[in-house]
Each structure stands twice: as C-alpha cells, then as structure tokens.
Amino acid sequence: MTRVAIVGGGIGGLTAAHALWRRGIEVAIYESAPELREIGAGVALHPNAMKVLRSLGLEDDVRATAGRSEWALTRNGKTGRMISRTSRREQASRFGRAGATVHRADLLDVLAGSLPSGIVTLGARCVGVEPDGELAVARFQDGSEVEADVIVGADGIHSTVKASLFGPDAPRFTGKICYRSVVPVEAVAGERPANDNAQWLGPHGTIVLYPVRRDELINVVCHYDDDGYRHESWVTECERREVLERYRGWHESLLRVFSAGELWYKWALYDRDPIPRWTRGRVTILGDAAHAMLPYLGQGACQAIEDGCVLAAALAAQPDDPVGALGVYERARRPRASQVVLAARERGVSNHLASPWAALRRDVSIALRRRLGRDPDGRGTAWIPAYDASAPDALTAGAGAVTAERG
Numbered sequence: 279m280t281r282v283a284i285v286g287g288g289i290g291g292l293t294a295a296h297a298l299w300r301r302g303i304e305v306a307i308y309e310s311a312p313e314l315r316e317i318g319a320g321v322a323l324h325p326n327a328m329k330v331l332r333s334l335g336l337e338d339d340v341r342a343t344a345g346r347s348e349w350a351l352t353r354n355g356k357t358g359r360m361i362s363r364t365s366r367r368e369q370a371s372r373f374g375r376a377g378a379t380v381h382r383a384d385l386l387d388v389l390a391g392s393l394p395s396g397i398v399t400l401g402a403r404c405v406g407v408e409p410d411g412e413l414a415v416a417r418f419q420d421g422s423e424v425e426a427d428v429i430v431g432a433d434g435i436h437s438t439v440k441a442s443l444f445g446p447d448a449p450r451f452t453g454k455i456c457y458r459s460v461v462p463v464e465a466v467a468g469e470r471p472a473n474d475n476a477q478w479l480g481p482h483g484t485i486v487l488y489p490v491r492r493d494e495l496i497n498v499v500c501h502y503d504d505d506g507y508r509h510e511s512w513v514t515e516c517e518r519r520e521v522l523e524r525y526r527g528w529h530e531s532l533l534r535v536f537s538a539g540e541l542w543y544k545w546a547l548y549d550r551d552p553i554p555r556w557t558r559g560r561v562t563i564l565g566d567a568a569h570a571m572l573p574y575l576g577q578g579a580c581q582a583i584e585d586g587c588v589l590a591a592a593l594a595a596q597p598d599d600p601v602g603a604l605g606v607y608e609r610a611r612r613p614r615a616s617q618v619v620l621a622a623r624e625r626g627v628s629n630h631l632a633s634p635w636a637a638l639r640r641d642v643s644i645a646l647r648r649r650l651g652r653d654p655d656g657r658g659t660a661w662i663p664a665y666d667a668s669a670p671d672a673l674t675a676g677a678g679a680v681t682a683e684r685g
C-alpha cells in the first residue's frame with residue numbers, strides 16, 4: 279500500500295490527508311508548529327472548493343459555522359453603486375454548489391477534527407527532502423528522518439520542500455498591500471451592517487467584507503496600491519487610524535465597520551510566476567507551495583483544496599505506480615492552478631483602476647456580459663467555480679483549465 283507523508287498541516291495538507299485517508303491510503307502529516315492553528319481571519323470557499331468538501335463528507339460541518347450571506351455583490355467603493363449581484367441560490371444552480379465564507383480556525387477544526395487521531399505529528403520542522411531513491415526521505419530539524427513512497431510539500435508560501443526540490447523562488451513585489459481585521463457585528467456603531475459577501479472597488483483599491491461564524495463576525499480585507507511597504511508577513515499589526523486614513527472618502531458604511539476593528543494587520547503583496555514543475559521523483563507539492571497567488575479571486579485555499587482531492591484520486595488510481603500517479607496529478611493540476619495565478623494577477627489590476635472612465639468601462643462591461651448571459655460573473659472567470667475536482671474526469675490532463683468561455 280502507498281504510504282504518503284505530508285509536510286505541513288494547513289488547509290491544503292489537512293484536505294489532502296483527508297482525501298487520502300478516505301481512499302484507504304496510509305497518510306501522516308508533519309507540521310512544524312506545536313499545535314494546529316490558523317491566523318484569525320476568514321476564508322471564502324467558492325463553489326469549486328465546496329464541491330470537494332461535499333465529496334469528502336465535510337460540507338455540512340463547514341456550512342454550520344459559515345457566515346449567512348444571501349448575496350455576493352460588487353459595489354463602487356465610494357458611492358456604493360451596485361455593479362453586480364448574485365444570490366447564493368443562483369450560484370448553486372449555476373455551479374452545482376453555493377460558496378461559503380468561514381473563519382479559518384473553524385475550517386481547520388472541521389478538517390483536523392474529522393481525521394483519525396495519530397495522523398498528525400506536531401513540532402516537526404522539515405529542513406529538506408530527498409526525492410530520488412526507492413523511497414522518498416524528509417529530513418527534520420531535530421535530526422530525524424521519515425521515509426515514504428510519496429512526500430507532499432504542503433508547507434505554504436515559503437515552502438522548504440519546494441526550495442529543496444527546485445531552489446529558492448523569486449517573489450516580486452506588486453506595489454500593493456493588504457490590511458485585514460475581523461470585526462464583531464455588535465461592535466459596529468449605527469445601522470447593523472449588511473451580511474453580504476461584498477467586494478467594493480475604488481481607485482487604487484479593493485475592499486472585501488463577508489460574514490463568518492453565522493452573523494457574529496465580519497471578515498475585512500482591504501487592498502491598496504502602495505509601494506512603500508515591503509513586509510510579507512500575515513501577522514504584523516498596524517494601527518486602525520492608518521486604515522481609516524487610507525480609505526478616507528470611501529463609503530461611510532465601510533468606515534463604520536473599520537472603526538469597530540480593534541486589531542488590524544498589514545502585509546505587502548508579492549507575486550510569483552507559475553512554476554514549470556511541481557514534482558521530482560517521489561516528491562510533489564501542493565497549495566501555496568505550488569501556486570502562491572494574489573488574493574483577488576479568493577482562490578488560494580480553494581486551489582489547495584482541489585489539489586488534495588486530485589492527488590488522492592491519482593494515487594488511488596495507480597496504487598502500484600506512485601511516481602506515475604504524481605505525473606498524472608501534476609498534469610491535471612498545474613495548468614489550471616497556473617491559470618488561476620494569472621487570472622488573480624489580472625484581477626488585481628482591473629479592480630484598482632484609478633481612472634474614473636476606465637473604471638466605468640469595466641463596470642459597464644461586467645453588466646453587459648452578465649446580461650448577455652454568456653458570462654455569469656461578467657469578468658471571464660466563471661470557469662473557476664464551475665470546475666469540480668471531485669468529478670471522475672478530474673485526472674484528465676489540463677482538467678478545469680481555461681475554456682472558450684473566458685474573454
């Protein structure tokens with residue numbers, strides 16, 4: 279039987295472990311942190327991710343803690359003018375599943391809580407891998423080693439496994455930064471904020487708000503053009519007044535939510551080109567290790583979830599040939615994930631248009647494309663939520679990559 283060792287117990291590693299375990303494949307996770315934990319933030323799980331979670335039997339548990347939004351909206355960040363609006367019901371009928379917005383810690387609890395005990399080893403920091411022998415080897419900081427038929431690097435954006443296979447990556451600063459906070463709904467002064475999954479577009483910026491933990495919390499992520507800050511960490515705090523100053527003149531309902539945020543964090547957005555290989559010998563990578571992307575499509579975790587599902591299907595289909603199965607996995611996944619990386623990059627540009635005329639042209643084009651009915655999101659990216667990584671044809675080379683619908 280194939281034995282798989284996963285380095286990293288984040289969203290991608292845990293989903294992969296779940297998918298492998300459900301297919302009867304022996305799996306172990308090695309996580310560097312002393313406990314499984316997540317940053318205090320939300321994550322949007324689009325229909326493509328929810329289809330995988332359904333296939334793993336986890337959908338109901340995830341939905342139980344999700345925000346209760348009825349609508350996915352795009353608005354003008356200054357005037358509040360509606361640019362587009364889709365109900366969850368319409369999303370479900372179009373894409374096979376509605377999306378959900380959840381707190382990352384709640385998602386991690388569902389993923390970890392449904393695995394058998396003993397699968398996760400904590401405090402295990404991988405320092406390198408050897409992919410080319412009869413078995414793959416992962417080496418750890420304490421001098422220990424683990425052998426397995428397959429090793430999977432699910433160790434995030436600064437992946438040691440990826441660096442060990444292919445050398446260091448070359449992140450490029452985008453000139454954009456992000457702020458984030460999680461705001462208790464009750465703390466917002468005045469009228470109760472709407473519980474929509476809303477994206478607000480304005481000159482040089484995008485603001486994303488959505489509910490998590492039913493109606494208790496609002497997850498806030500704000501992007502802005504700024505080439506003066508270069509720190510990539512997701513956990514560096516900043517002052518609330520910086521955020522309020524930055525978005526001065528944006529819609530008052532946004533500023534009221536911001537004023538209720540006690541803790542704010544700030545990070546610089548770096549971009550990485552899609553890489554030409556994910557696999558060497560018996561070692562492959564998934565999630566941010568394989569395809570770190572800008573956050574404009576909310577697809578980083580969704581793609582990691584797809585990866586785990588397809589990897590498990592590939593290994594289950596070829597139990598006697600794990601190396602061949604890794605080839606199938608990579609051929610199925612890399613084209614699609616690479617296209618999502620590029621689409622997220624493009625979206626960052628079109629969301630931040632500073633010229634009012636260019637922004638108006640974008641908004642009119644979204645409305646027209648939706649009205650003509652050929653493009654449900656009006657922005658040429660419906661191929662992303664439409665895909666089902668748990669479907670039988672997901673192992674086909676290039677599955678789920680861009681179709682003619684894009685434009």
Ligand SMILES: Cc1cc2nc3c(=O)[nH]c(=O)nc-3n(C[C@H](O)[C@H](O)[C@H](O)COP(=O)(O)OP(=O)(O)OC[C@H]3O[C@@H](n4cnc5c(N)ncnc54)[C@H](O)[C@@H]3O)c2cc1C
Nearest residue numbers: 286288289290310322404433434565566576577578579580
């Ligand atoms: C604020 C914020 C909001 C986001 N919103 C969304 C969203 O709405 N939708 C979406 O789809 N995506 C979103 N993303 C992106 C998404 O969170 C990431 O793409 C996703 O977490 C990637 O999962 P992963 O498992 O590959 O990596 P991670 O979640 O980073 O997990 C990597 C794990 O590996 C461990 N590790 C690292 N190095 C080692 C080592 N050497 N040895 C052992 N273990 C190691 C880490 O401790 C960690 O547990 C957001 C990200 C942020 C920061």
